[in-house]
Amino acid sequence: MTDAEALLAAIRAHPNDDTPRLVYADYLDDHADDYPFPEEARQRAYTIRAYCEFAKYDYSPADCPNRTAFIPCPCAECARFYEANSAACAATRYMTRCTDGVLNWYRWAGGAGPFITGGLLEDYERGFLVQVRLAPADWLAHADAIRAEHPIQRVSLTTIPGVDLPPTGATGTHWWVIPEEWTADGKTAAVAYEDRRVAAPPIMSRRWPGIEFRFWLRSDWAPADPLA
Numbered sequence: 709m710t711d712a713e714a715l716l717a718a719i720r721a722h723p724n725d726d727t728p729r730l731v732y733a734d735y736l737d738d739h740a741d742d743y744p745f746p747e748e749a750r751q752r753a754y755t756i757r758a759y760c761e762f763a764k765y766d767y768s769p770a771d772c773p774n775r776t777a778f779i780p781c782p783c784a785e786c787a788r789f790y791e792a793n794s795a796a797c798a799a800t801r802y803m804t805r806c807t808d809g810v811l812n813w814y815r816w817a818g819g820a821g822p823f824i825t826g827g828l829l830e831d832y833e834r835g836f837l838v839q840v841r842l843a844p845a846d847w848l849a850h851a852d853a854i855r856a857e858h859p860i861q862r863v864s865l866t867t868i869p870g871v872d873l874p875p876t877g878a879t880g881t882h883w884w885v886i887p888e889e890w891t892a893d894g895k896t897a898a899v900a901y902e903d904r905r906v907a908a909p910p911i912m913s914r915r916w917p918g919i920e921f922r923f924w925l926r927s928d929w930a931p932a933d934p935l936a
């Protein structure tokens with residue numbers, strides 16, 4: 709295991725702790741010249757630090773008790789907030805920058821790149837990818853590679869093995885019979901999908917404890933009630 713791999717493993721083992729992320733950011737800076745695009749490696753380090761710092765703020769200057777007619781509010785607490793917010797905005801610009809024809813946030817996703825669909829700030833938290841959306845077969849094939857690089861916490865599955873999903877184009881309430889091993893309680897035989905989300909399949913949760921699995925289904929499928 710290389711140093712970088714060991715640092716990424718530490719991030720995965722302690723997903724709520726900033727420290728291993730900041731250590732990894734230092735590593736990127738220290739070894740930027742070893743990467744194919746040194747400046748991009750430094751931008752990633754900056755991004756990790758900026759998002760970790762900004763995530764600490766559960767705060768809005770609009771609620772500041774010291775707020776005056778002056779905008780921005782000049783008090784010390786607000787000044788810290790504005791500084792962190794400004795750094796996070798710069799980090800977002802780094803993420804959306806192109807390096808050698810590839811968007812940085814896509815490059816930083818590594819093996820998970822093809823499976824990012826939720827949006828930049830929905831998929832990334834504190835500098836790392838936490839969410840992917842893909843078919844179960846793709847998760848089974850690529851989970852190890854994806855998790856080697858990112859502390860994935862949420863997986864949205866787009867298909868249910870053995871279930872033929874209706875074609876796109878109609879509206880209404882939709883019911884499908886779900887194979888038992890793919891249902892949350894191992895018993896439910898049919899599920900309505902009006903909210904498009906169905907609870908975690910236990911065969912996934914057992915193998916990857918700590919990750920939230922859901923089926924995330926299109927809302928525009930044709931009505932069908934297999935129990936009718």
Ligand SMILES: [Zn+2]
Nearest residue numbers: 772781783786
């Ligand atoms: Zn203030």
